[in-house]
Amino acid sequence: MATRPRPLSPHLQVYRWQYTMALSIAHRAAGLGLATGLALLTWWLLALAAGPESYARVRALLGSPFGTLLLAGYVAIFWYHCCNGLRHLQWDTGRGLEKASARRSGALVVVATLLLTAATLVLALYPGARP
Amino acid sequence: MSMRSPLGRVLGLGAAGGGSHHWWLQRLTALALVPLGVWFLVALLGLPDLGYLTVRGWLAAAPHGLLLALLVVAAAYHSWLGVCVVIEDYVPNRTRRLGALLVAQFLHLAAGAGALFAVLKLSLGSAA
Numbered sequence: 001m002a003t004r005p006r007p008l009s010p011h012l013q014v015y016r017w018q019y020t021m022a023l024s025i026a027h028r029a030a031g032l033g034l035a036t037g038l039a040l041l042t043w044w045l046l047a048l049a050a051g052p053e054s055y056a057r058v059r060a061l062l063g064s065p066f067g068t069l070l071l072a073g074y075v076a077i078f079w080y081h082c083c084n085g086l087r088h089l090q091w092d093t094g095r096g097l098e099k100a101s102a103r104r105s106g107a108l109v110v111v112a113t114l115l116l117t118a119a120t121l122v123l124a125l126y127p128g129a130r131p
Numbered sequence: 132m133s134m135r136s137p138l139g140r141v142l143g144l145g146a147a148g149g150g151s152h153h154w155w156l157q158r159l160t161a162l163a164l165v166p167l168g169v170w171f172l173v174a175l176l177g178l179p180d181l182g183y184l185t186v187r188g189w190l191a192a193a194p195h196g197l198l199l200a201l202l203v204v205a206a207a208y209h210s211w212l213g214v215c216v217v218i219e220d221y222v223p224n225r226t227r228r229l230g231a232l233l234v235a236q237f238l239h240l241a242a243g244a245g246a247l248f249a250v251l252k253l254s255l256g257s258a259a
Contacts, residue, residue, distance in 0.1 A: 028213075028217060031210075031213045031214075031217075032213075032214065032217060034206075034210065035210040035213070035214050035239075038203075038206050038207060038210050038239075038242050038243075038246075039238075039242050041203065041206075041246060042203070042242045042243075042245045042246040042249070045203070045245075045246050045249035045250060045253070046245055046246075046248075046249045048183070048186060048187065048190075048249065048253060049248075049249040049252045049253050052183045055183045055186075056183065059181065059182075059183075075172075078168065078172070082164075082165060082168060082169070085161050085164075085165070086165065088161075089158065089161060089162065092158060120172065120176070123176045124176060127179070130176065130177075
């Protein structure tokens, strides 16, 4: 019996590109990034528990220019995943799913992420700016 | 002994009600991680420096160890669920998918247990 190829549901390429699509995949990407951040947090905590020498090694690495840049990236993806996660939680209640409000909340998430990331980095890098 | 088929016995009984377990726990841990994550970030920013003694002293103080333990457990579980969904969505080959899920789940268990062990040691152990 010859089998005909089964019909497929329309895939991504048939849709007009919209920034809400980028926000959606960025949520997953940020989540995967934060999974590696969990490994980093575990490493940092285990080093702290192991004693001053091992903690100093981790701190030197994270305090280097590369480490600082890495941590800045984690701060950014943390705030994005956090803000966009709240958006997802709102959707779970059945609210905010209409096209216009989904676009508006998406833009709000981007603005909030930029502001929170900038504020965190300023406070982290310039202790004098802390309240 | 019943002569009814296994299918006949369950038809019409409705859903088992367990299908939303994964979905629910992902939202539950998400809801917990919002305040816990923000608290941790703000707490780190509030420390005068991130030196060994400063961080150890902070972790040994009353609610910090408990909150950090909650954070690492919720984060490890939330990440476990999220990473598994990504693997299930993007790895079509069954054998590779199973392998990737096994690796991801073992790594999450290791990370969660390691972080929790460290937090407990730092907050319960005698000051070093």
